[in-house]
Amino acid sequence: MDDIWEVYAVKYGDHLSRTRRENFIFADDHDGPNPMDYFVWVLKNGTQTIIVDTGFDEAEAKRRNRPIARDPALAIASTGANAETIEHVIVTHLHFDHAGGLDRYPNAKFHLQAAEMAYATGPCMCHDTLRQVFTVDHVCEMVKKVYSGRIQFYDGDGQVANGVTVHAVGGHSRGLQAVRVKTAAGWMCLASDASHYYENFIKKNPFPIVVDLEQLLDGFDLIQRLASTRDLVIPGHDPLVTQHFPLLENSGGFTWRLDKGPIKPFDW
Numbered sequence: 001m002d003d004i005w006e007v008y009a010v011k012y013g014d015h016l017s018r019t020r021r022e023n024f025i026f027a028d029d030h031d032g033p034n035p036m037d038y039f040v041w042v043l044k045n046g047t048q049t050i051i052v053d054t055g056f057d058e059a060e061a062k063r064r065n066r067p068i069a070r071d072p073a074l075a076i077a078s079t080g081a082n083a084e085t086i087e088h089v090i091v092t093h094l095h096f097d098h099a100g101g102l103d104r105y106p107n108a109k110f111h112l113q114a115a116e117m118a119y120a121t122g123p124c125m126c127h128d129t130l131r132q133v134f135t136v137d138h139v140c141e142m143v144k145k146v147y148s149g150r151i152q153f154y155d156g157d158g159q160v161a162n163g164v165t166v167h168a169v170g171g172h173s174r175g176l177q178a179v180r181v182k183t184a185a186g187w188m189c190l191a192s193d194a195s196h197y198y199e200n201f202i203k204k205n206p207f208p209i210v211v212d213l214e215q216l217l218d219g220f221d222l223i224q225r226l227a228s229t230r231d232l233v234i235p236g237h238d239p240l241v242t243q244h245f246p247l248l249e250n251s252g253g254f255t256w257r258l259d260k261g262p263i264k265p266f267d268w
Helices: 058-064 072-079 114-120 136-147 198-202 213-226 240-244
Strands: 006-015 036-044 049-052 088-090 109-113 151-154 158-161 164-168 177-183 186-192 233-235 255-257
Touching: 006 072, 006 177, 006 240, 036 072, 036 240, 072 255, 088 158, 109 114, 109 136, 109 164, 114 136, 114 151, 136 151, 151 158, 177 213, 186 213, 198 213, 198 233, 213 233
Parallel strands: 049 088, 088 109, 109 151, 186 233
Antiparallel strands: 006 036, 006 255, 036 049, 158 164, 164 177, 177 186
């Protein structure tokens, strides 16, 4: 069936020195360790492959002093995907760690919320605090995609393919969108940064980088409604994903298969 998708999380880096104060507004143990993983996601249905987010490359890693283990545009080959031939890329938002390497997908149409483009190119970017998580070259690359007719904009909910829809969430960034995917295990929600960690949405403890706190809190409920079960909500950066879902065989040890559900139960 062309509306049932395989879903893979491809890890391209991590940030092991992060502490809880960096990841939660209400941090009990402020200096306690709380590592962050960096992922891109690959959706496959046998005839089509869709990429969700493009990560960031070595140049960006050096600029921000955040080393990465592998180039995400090459790492997706672990799932059989080839950046050169991908026809659709969903960009959840334009922060540096989700929208670098857009030029690595020369034949793709990009799927983005109109509110995110307006935000990333509008007066809000006059504030250092708001623009520090964007990289101007990434945003300019997306503007080039607009002028070449290679962006599908959405104003809220939209369908990318049978069994794949996008849903405006906002909160963390003005035009953040989550991705809903129909899988063999049920409806899965790739939350991206609507919830960086499971703890963000389960305990309603927001990530500190936020443009609209009310939207962010409402988004915690939305991402759970989009999924058939809480186990099928996939946060954007949580290392627990790699502990609860099966590692893809012969993938080099950095790709996990999500669509069959977790193999280790969550202790909610």
